[in-house]
Amino acid sequence: MEYKLNIDIDELGAFKILCRSLDMSFVLNEEIDYFIKGGKVWYNEYGYDEVVDDRADLFIALRNVAVNIIPNLLFRSADYIYSSVEED
Numbered sequence: 001m002e003y004k005l006n007i008d009i010d011e012l013g014a015f016k017i018l019c020r021s022l023d024m025s026f027v028l029n030e031e032i033d034y035f036i037k038g039g040k041v042w043y044n045e046y047g048y049d050e051v052v053d054d055r056a057d058l059f060i061a062l063r064n065v066a067v068n069i070i071p072n073l074l075f076r077s078a079d080y081i082y083s084s085v086e087e088d
Contacts, residue, residue: 011069012069012070015065015066015069016028018062019062022058022062024053024055024058024059024062026052026053027059027062027063027066028066028073030073030074030075033075034052034059034075034078035079035080036056036059036060036079036080037049039054039056039057040052040053040054040056041053041054041055041056041059060080060081063075063078063080063081064081064082067081
């Protein structure tokens with residue numbers, strides 16, 4: 001048996017699927033201020049820094065793609081957008 005399935009996915013939908021498949025769904029989360037330090041993705045919770053992921057370069061690349069798909073994101077002016085500058 002052969003089945004045909006037509007799926008209509010826009011750019012944002014495809015991007016969300018990519019992020020989920022890479023286990024980086026948090027890339028589009030605007031509620032948390034992530035920062036890059038030591039090649040890892042961090043956030044501050046209750047005064048303590050927590051590591052979210054150790055793939056900072058992938059995170060930066062995905063955030064750059066997100067900013068190009070949705071230009072009015074809150075993190076569009078983050079230090080790491082369009083560069084790989086690490087914060088101290």
